[in-house]
Amino acid sequence: MSSYSIGSLVMRNRILSTGHQTYLAEDHRPGEAFVAYHEARARGGAGLIITESARFHDSSTSDARDLWLMSDEAIPAFAKVAQAVKAHGTKIIGQLSHAGRVTRRMSQGMRGISYAPSATPEHRNHVVPREIPFEMVGEIAAAAGRAAGRYRAADYDGVELMASHGLLFAQFLNPRVNRRKDAYGGSLENRMRALKEALAAARAAISPEMVLGLRISAEEHEADGLKREEVLEICMRLEAAGLIDYVNVTVGSMAGLGGSIHVVPPMEVDPAYVAERASKIRSVVGIPVMVAGRINDPQLGEQVIASGQADMVAMTRSMITDPEMPKKVFDDRLSEIRACIGCNQACIGHFHSGASISCIQTPRTGRELKIRLPRAVSQPMNVLVVGAGPAGLRAAVTAAADGHKVELHEAASVVGGQVALAQLLPGRSEFGGLITNLEDEVAQSGVKLQLGSRISLERIAELAPDLVVLATGARPVEPEIEGREEGHVLSAEDVLTGQAKPRQSVLIADWRCDWVGIGMAMNLAAKGHRVRLAVNGSTAGQNIQQYVRDYWIGKLHEAGVEIIPYARIFGVDAETAYLLHSSSPQPVICEGVDTVVLVSGRESETGLETELKARGIAYVSVGDCNTARTAEEAVYEGLVLTRCALEAQSMSGNRLVVAR
Known part of the structure; x- marks a missing residue:
């Protein structure tokens, strides 16, 4: 993908990472882990990074690990992010948002006061908000301007306001949600007033070289959500007023269950399905259009650009899975790309559980400061991995990447373990990409893979490995059912x-x-x-x-x-x-x-572990043979526990260490 410009801002390519919650904030500011996370994607070749939405008014804060940009004291922390990202040639834009009615505003275990344009019920968090007082609307717009000025002070390249996903400014725009009778409700001109005031305040606060963008849902997919034709008109009016330099297009709404699915669309949703909506907006505005929504393949991104549907493509989850994806594209190393499978488990799934971001395929994501990159060891060991499910495959790749000699044995005729079954379910075929990615890494790493090879204690004694990695999985639990012989x-x-x-x-x-x-x-x-x-x-x-x-x-x-x-x-x-x-x-x-x-349920296969333990042979157990869980834990343990065991074995100087 070629370089691209928005005004005086020149991106080295058309791949961007959109604003997404990482839960890596420390005391509501970017900390070292936050900086390392975004720096990894800048180092990997992203053209543009938009950092996650920062709260800019205290009516939208909570105990959640969100970013706050409500005082000048936060500027140095944001400046560290900008410095780290721009050092690698990537441009950076800061996002601003206010949730409005789409929040429970939890603080100290209690719900806070939710504000929205009108007291229109929200269907996901079951909130009936309080109508924002007239004077507070102006305060919020002015606060957006002050926050934009702080991004300028932190040396960001631009600012993006969110009117997407049913959030506050989208609520003002929506006649089915905004039922006000004053100057901020009624006609479209009035409903746009709050957003226009916030954009004008932001424009006045940033430098001429900085860009000002809008993120908006092309449609919200809710019964009372914004419609396509309404969004088209809004974008045209904002461009005509000279208030925005680009439109960042998504779909969906956080205000209901159906619309929320589109906030981070899973593998069951067609790839690049938002591009058609973005093309409609691009056809009525003369400013650049970005698009997000399941663009998980660089060739697909190229098609979106080449077809004129958008000017830049958001490949956020692709870079969560593989931070170096853009660099691999431009170095013609497409076969090395670890493709996102759209499972949602450790990215948005972690966010919903209150944990920091990661990826089931890439445990280092979000843990850049905790999990080191591979490095060659001075004294390679012989490693035997038993079982080629996700845990065993990741263990083998990990050991080989650190310079060890690895044999991987699988009793079945194919690799994959439970993933081989999971991909057979309706709409889940893409889940098999987890194993495809790992197979490719195994092939590139020089691991000796043997299928149809059931490992016994005697065979282990013959091979005499320095460490055995057990990834033997689990077997189904047979529940007691009365009358089972009578039923089918x-x-x-x-x-x-x-x-x-x-x-x-x-x-x-x-x-x-x-x-x-x-x-x-x-x-x-x-x-x-x-x-x-x-x-x-x-x-x-x-x-x-x-x-x-x-x-x-x-x-x-x-x-x-x-x-x-x-x-x-x-x-x-x-x-x-x-x-x-x-x-x-x-x-x-x-x-x-x-x-x-x-x-x-499934119970762990521990027979071989018991035999190894009795013989005093060094081993480590990873994945379901510890406890049956998901592919995320299997891949994480395949990396982390294997590396820990190898380091412990190297330090011990003998073969009697039992690592767990």
């Missing part, structure tokens, strides 16, 4: 692989409450089965990232799948499944069931 009870694994065939009326007994039960339900419903999904939790998908969960619950509804929450199976017969309510002693009886499909 199958495992999800057997149904998914075609080894077992369900009959017409199926009850899925989902103990896990993750994507497996949902995927099985969608799979069987699509084949014409009557499907009931009984989950041992409060809702289907309880244990997965909420955007993915909400997306699939919508699809389950469309497919006619009945969801039975708070239900644990305890018995079956030929025509009935007997469930127990999870928080009540009362039974839940499902009649007309001729097949039960079990989505059960």
Whole structure:
């Protein structure tokens, strides 16, 4: 991708990282981890980085680990970010936002006062906000200007105001949310007044060389959200007024469950699906247009640019997964790119759980100061890795990258472990990219991979490795079910692989409450089965990232799948499944069931570990053979625990260290 200019601001390429919450702030300011995170992406070749939204008025603050830019005391911390990013030739823009009604404003465990243009209920956090007093609207606009001036003082290259995702300025623009009767409500001119005042204040506070941009949702995908035609008119008017230098286009709204899915669209959503919306805006304005939304492949980004749909492409999650993606593109190392699979687990999923950002494929993301880059050791060791699921593959790559000699043995004929099954579920094929990426890294690292090789204690003795990495995974738990011999009870694994065939009326007994039960339900419903999904939790998908969960619950509804929450199976017969309510002693009886499909837990495979321990052979266990969890923990342990064990073994000078 060629260089690109917005006014006097020249980017070395058209790849940008959009503002996204990292939860790396320290005392609401950028700290060392925040600086290291963005510097890694600048070093990796990004043309532009837009740092996450900073709160600029105290009516939008909370205990959350957000950035605040409400006093001059914060300027030095932001200046460190700008200095680190610009040192690598990347431009930097700072974002400003106010949540309005889209917040619970939690502080000390209590909800605070939420302000919005009108007292219009919000559907996600279940907030009925207080209408912003007339004089406070002017205060907020003026505060945006002061915050923009602080970005100038911190040597940022520009400022971006958020009117996207149903946030405060979007609420002012929306006639279904903004029901004011004063100068800030009613006509479109009045509804735009708050945003225009904030932009004018920001423009007055920044230098002529800095750019001022707007992030906006091309449509909000909510019943009471902004519509396409409204957004087009708003963008045209703002450009005509000379208030903005570019438009950064996204879709969706944080004010409802359906619209929130589009804030960070998961793999189930088509790649680059927002580009068509961005092209409509680009056709009516004469200023540059950026676009985000599942652009996870550089070739796809090139297509968006070449087709004239946008001028710059946001590849934020691609650089969360692989910070060096832009550099690899320009060095013609496309085969080395670790592609984002859109799982949402450790990026936005961490944010929703209150944890700092990372990536299930790249544990170093967000931990740049804690996890070192590979480096060659002075005394290489012989490492044997047993099991080629995500944990074993990452362990092998990690050891090889540090200069050790690695053999990787897998009992099955293919690598992948549980991921090989996960990718078979509806809409989840892209999840297999996790293994494709790791396979490529294994091939490039010189690891000796042997498939169909079941490792025994005797074989380990023959190989005499300095360290054994156990990544032997886990096996399904077989729950006790009364009357099992009378019913038709199958495992999800057997149904998914075609080894077992369900009959017409199926009850899925989902103990896990993750994507497996949902995927099985969608799979069987699509084949014409009557499907009931009984989950041992409060809702289907309880244990997965909420955007993915909400997306699939919508699809389950469309497919006619009945969801039975708070239900644990305890018995079956030929025509009935007997469930127990999870928080009540009362039974839940499902009649007309001729097949039960079990989505059960998994228990660790520890047999080989016990034998190694008894022999005093140095080993480390990684992934599901510690406790069955997700691919994120498997990859993290494959990297971190393997490296820790190798370093400990190197320091010990013998083979009797047992690392855990």
